Amino acid sequence: MVENTPDSLPNRNRRRWLIADGCLAAAGLIGLSRKAHAASGKLRVGMTPAFLHDQHSLLDEWRDFMAASLKRPVEFVQRDSYRETMDLLQLEKLDFAWICDYPYLHLKQVVRLLAVPLYQGRPYYQCHVIVRKDNTAVRSIADLGGSVFAYADPYSNTGYLAPRYEIRQLGRDPAVFFRKTFFTWSHRKVVEAVASGLAQGGAVDSYIRDTLVHVEPALALRTRVIWRSPEYGFPPFVAHRSVSAEDFQLMQRHLLDTTKTEAGRRLLARLHLDGFTVGSPALYEGVSRMMRAFGEA
Amino acid sequence: MRWLFNLSFRHKIPLWTSFLIGFSIFVVGAALMARAYEDMKNAVVISAENLGHTLANTVAPTLLHDDTWRAFEIVRSPIRSGSAHTPVEVDAVVVLGRDRRVFVSSDPDTLPMLTEAANLGADWLRLSDWLVPETKWPLVLEPDNSNYLYLVLPITDNDAQLGHLVLRYAKSVFHPWFIATSWQAVGIGLLVLAILIPINWYWASRMAAPLVDLARRMGSMPETVPQPLPPDMYPYHDELGQLFQAYDRMVLALRDKAALENEMVKSERLAAIGQLTAGIAHEINNPLAGLITAIDTLKLRRDLDPRALRHLDLIDRGLMQIRDTVAALLVQTKVQARPLNQHDLEDIRTLIQPQISKRHIRLDWSAAMPDELPAPASLVRQILINLLLNAVQAAADGGQVSLWLGRKDGSESCLSIVVCNDGALLDEERLAHLFEPFSTTRAGGHGLGLWMAYQIVTQLEGRISARNIDGRVEFVVNLPLGENSCSTASA
Numbered sequence: 156m157v158e159n160t161p162d163s164l165p166n167r168n169r170r171r172w173l174i175a176d177g178c179l180a181a182a183g184l185i186g187l188s189r190k191a192h193a194a195s196g197k198l199r200v201g202m203t204p205a206f207l208h209d210q211h212s213l214l215d216e217w218r219d220f221m222a223a224s225l226k227r228p229v230e231f232v233q234r235d236s237y238r239e240t241m242d243l244l245q246l247e248k249l250d251f252a253w254i255c256d257y258p259y260l261h262l263k264q265v266v267r268l269l270a271v272p273l274y275q276g277r278p279y280y281q282c283h284v285i286v287r288k289d290n291t292a293v294r295s296i297a298d299l300g301g302s303v304f305a306y307a308d309p310y311s312n313t314g315y316l317a318p319r320y321e322i323r324q325l326g327r328d329p330a331v332f333f334r335k336t337f338f339t340w341s342h343r344k345v346v347e348a349v350a351s352g353l354a355q356g357g358a359v360d361s362y363i364r365d366t367l368v369h370v371e372p373a374l375a376l377r378t379r380v381i382w383r384s385p386e387y388g389f390p391p392f393v394a395h396r397s398v399s400a401e402d403f404q405l406m407q408r409h410l411l412d413t414t415k416t417e418a419g420r421r422l423l424a425r426l427h428l429d430g431f432t433v434g435s436p437a438l439y440e441g442v443s444r445m446m447r448a449f450g451e452a
Numbered sequence: 453m454r455w456l457f458n459l460s461f462r463h464k465i466p467l468w469t470s471f472l473i474g475f476s477i478f479v480v481g482a483a484l485m486a487r488a489y490e491d492m493k494n495a496v497v498i499s500a501e502n503l504g505h506t507l508a509n510t511v512a513p514t515l516l517h518d519d520t521w522r523a524f525e526i527v528r529s530p531i532r533s534g535s536a537h538t539p540v541e542v543d544a545v546v547v548l549g550r551d552r553r554v555f556v557s558s559d560p561d562t563l564p565m566l567t568e569a570a571n572l573g574a575d576w577l578r579l580s581d582w583l584v585p586e587t588k589w590p591l592v593l594e595p596d597n598s599n600y601l602y603l604v605l606p607i608t609d610n611d612a613q614l615g616h617l618v619l620r621y622a623k624s625v626f627h628p629w630f631i632a633t634s635w636q637a638v639g640i641g642l643l644v645l646a647i648l649i650p651i652n653w654y655w656a657s658r659m660a661a662p663l664v665d666l667a668r669r670m671g672s673m674p675e676t677v678p679q680p681l682p683p684d685m686y687p688y689h690d691e692l693g694q695l696f697q698a699y700d701r702m703v704l705a706l707r708d709k710a711a712l713e714n715e716m717v718k719s720e721r722l723a724a725i726g727q728l729t730a731g732i733a734h735e736i737n738n739p740l741a742g743l744i745t746a747i748d749t750l751k752l753r754r755d756l757d758p759r760a761l762r763h764l765d766l767i768d769r770g771l772m773q774i775r776d777t778v779a780a781l782l783v784q785t786k787v788q789a790r791p792l793n794q795h796d797l798e799d800i801r802t803l804i805q806p807q808i809s810k811r812h813i814r815l816d817w818s819a820a821m822p823d824e825l826p827a828p829a830s831l832v833r834q835i836l837i838n839l840l841l842n843a844v845q846a847a848a849d850g851g852q853v854s855l856w857l858g859r860k861d862g863s864e865s866c867l868s869i870v871v872c873n874d875g876a877l878l879d880e881e882r883l884a885h886l887f888e889p890f891s892t893t894r895a896g897g898h899g900l901g902l903w904m905a906y907q908i909v910t911q912l913e914g915r916i917s918a919r920n921i922d923g924r925v926e927f928v929v930n931l932p933l934g935e936n937s938c939s940t941a942s943a
Binding site: 340 | 518524
């Protein structure tokens, strides 16, 4: 069903339903459960494929570091697609989340910008379109027409929105440009799909691919980048609007102070990040523009 | 080829049995190997079927939702790279959609997505012909000239056919595996041979050795009569054992026959000598009687001078000696005799007593007889005296002589006399000419004692024989009692 119509997912309708009716309908029950959590002091943080979320030891280390620093119990909630994390945020099952910039703009009504990670010293990243290293025939996205293409996630900017926008800029319809497209639900698996030859091309997060080059060079170096997008605001940490001002401050301060401790710096090194900044919604103007081009937001 | 059949049993039996053992091991081994190959193929098919069903069920939802990546993850899950390959390890998994195009495959490089199955190669062209509802699933396909074995299963969801799952197995993987198994089998075969061949050679040579020995012994006939086989050479009762027993019986019969012939020759010779000596003795006796009478008459004359008288005495003594010798040679048995009684035996004991005492010889006297026996007393006395004196002379100083007299084996019709001495044993030559006149070399004997005994016994239709037994020399005489003949072949 994805073939030729990758953007025909019933996303928008579903999203509206959730925002308009679902949230309200579930409000009573969920509010109750959220208060129960607030009372126990446990902070629930959603983790998404915005980074290599399947590195479990890294997540454990991070959670312990966070809990120790905040002096509060912390629960990391991992989901394999952005959509699931977005649903959890809308259902107030999460207090904080590290999500992609694209879902952030979708959930602007529900979440507030908490902090933006600094990658290579700046809060920006790119979309990389990759092909297999031995595939020397392809030099640009235009050469990939009629091939099989791997997207990361329908709610990923770099893994879905940005490449489609570029194809549109080339004057082609992204819905029919490729012979077949599919989602791998993770940037890492896009690299895998391209490296294995399943797809001839794929769109990935530049931050994740660069990290993979360090973490798993055997896999990452079997691919080569043929297109780099303009810079977009880095996937941000967001807080649900219902999170109290104290908790918001507490978490924001924790993130911004990560670089100040040895444990924090060690963690950042493992994440291949340089720190956090407060950031501003203006960082994501580029993404908004692309969304508007596709009639979203 | 003929030389092979002419070989000695010593070589032929082990060679043939070794050949048969080797051949059997080869045939059984080959059959087992063929079976092992089939079993391995069956194991591959069974394993493939299990895997296929699992994969077909798991991959069905991904076909329904067109989830390429999940499908890829599923079909790739049984593929292991880097590990040692086993025959049951799947080489490639392919999901074909309803349109018979590759929906996903575990090896996108060689089996790319969206390619029509028929365009993937000759194997796949044949395979796609089978993708019809009439096919009986699972389909196991082993195309000719192909290095692969395929197993195909339909992918269904609530009776709706979504596509087909194809599992491909590389036969090139199970060849080395099969060869490894073969080497193992060869090793076991050689081990069995290494154990069986020496056992076989030992057994075969054990069986062949008596046969070879038998052939050698029989080959020496009829020039010589062969020895009987040693009794422990083949102590079994199978056909071979029976053959050896028959051989032994034959050898004994031959030996008896030879002994009989020997005996007959000896008897005939002795009879001829007897006739000759009797003839000569008669010819001498007649003029001798005249001569003795003439000398007696001469000696009665008074006018003889002492010198002539001395010569006459000399002649007389010479003639007397001739008469004695001739009388001894001319054994006369046709005399009216009284039966033998106890007193005769006592007389004989008394008569030889001085000789016994002189030589310090121990005498074992065992005469079990009734008061009277219907045997000619004077002749039996002559035989006994001759045999006993001969024994005493043959025995060593301080040695032993024994006499046994009685009815042979309790028989009513036969008198047996057995005289033994512990002197020097008799050699073959002596035995052959023992009963001939003047055969003795002993000083002091006239060499006619045994001859006389033989003549008497023969004329009484009895038998006399001598042999060495238990380190002693034994003389056995069997005499018929009364009119009955003494039915005895030899002592």
